[in-house]
Amino acid sequence: MIHFISDLHLHESRPETTQAFLDYLIGPARQCESLWILGDLFEAWTGDDDLSLPFSARIADALAAVAHSGVQVRILVGNRDFLLGNAFAKRSGVQIVQEPTLLQLGDHRTVLVHGDAQCTDDKRYQCFRRIVRNRLLQTIFHALPFILRRRIASRLRAQSEKSKAGKSMFIMDVNRDAIAALFKQSGAEWLIHGHTHRPAIHEHAEGTRFVLSDWQGKASGLCWNGENLSPF
Template sequence: MLTYFIADLHLTQEREDITDCFLSFLRNEAPKAEKLYILGDFFEFWVGDDDDDEFVLNIARQLKTLSEKGTELFFIVGNRDFLLGKKYANKAGMTLLPDIQVIDLYGKKTVIMHGDSLCTNDLEYMKFRKKSRSWWWQTIVRCLPLSTRKKMARNYRAKVALRAENHKPQEIMDVTPTEVVKTLEEFDSQLMIHGHTHRPNVHQLDANGKAAKRIVLGDWYEQGSYLKVTEDGFELLNSSFK
């Protein structure tokens, strides 16, 4: 029995190397698993399920093929693809999960999430997150012409890039430790898996008065990155671009 977790691929036509690496993962590794969890920022941006671009449709077909072979697919939206909905998920054979989900991972009660909600010190982003996840904001955006939404996405990407260039302090861009503990204790769990920060690692901490772990998934900017979990344990693994 085997489960994979991935996040932060930021798939886009502009990065064929990432796409090729992911498709190779789908063909060679993912079919071995009973479950594959995609924890957000799978796409660089998402403007709506009505986007009929061949690139995103092909990704859906490849995921659907994997699903039909027997691997269950689950998806949690990230801060780049939070508008992804049931229509595209159905095309891809995926089950959409809420922002925070508790799963039984081989007997371990595990909290899984994208991870952006843990970065509470980034006040500017948290303000945007609250607005962008509201039903009224999403309803308005989905009513806009597709071309307008794509322009908004490009502007947002430029803004994010500018913020990165300004080198925000690491403690703002990373998770807030107290928020991690709070979340684990809210769900009475000793294990958390998330992405978002692009800092793959296994962190030891205390929650619920006991030892706990926080596993951070890596991004795919320079190599493939995935978490392999079996009944015997877990490994953070990489696959190089070819």
């Protein structure tokens, strides 16, 4: 059994969702062969020294317990936690995987992404994404004092929420041409992603697209049971 989840946006200000995740990790997740987290596990991640914070350390240790129980835990970073690094992976026992990544679900070649790179109609966001994913700028950012980085991250989150309020839902959704290109490049017939917070199953000419839900105080995702892919 394989579980796919995304967009938990874990943060101290969201205790119900945090507790739902911790409960999930000691319950349903232990029944899986593997668990895929397709981005935005955290609301924000300013670098692996976030592990010095009790909240972040608690989440990492809970994931480590699952990994040590024999579950393979893999993470694709999202737009909120793209600075997850080797120290987090080592402490939590997870494997950080680059997107897009492919796996076989029965007879179905499946491609996994977070989903933000396919929201190409949002030109301002894509420009911002290219800037913050630049390795040199990330190195400079990591060199800043931890407290300053957290302040910058908090300001960027506030600006992001303000920006989203002024954008149409169409702009913030994935672009059909970008999805078609991903299907073509990967050779997949199934696509699983998150980011948009619009859980649904979409049929495209190129294949089937499964959109994961965000977490709002309870566990949510997709389960592959060896034969079918269904929501939980």
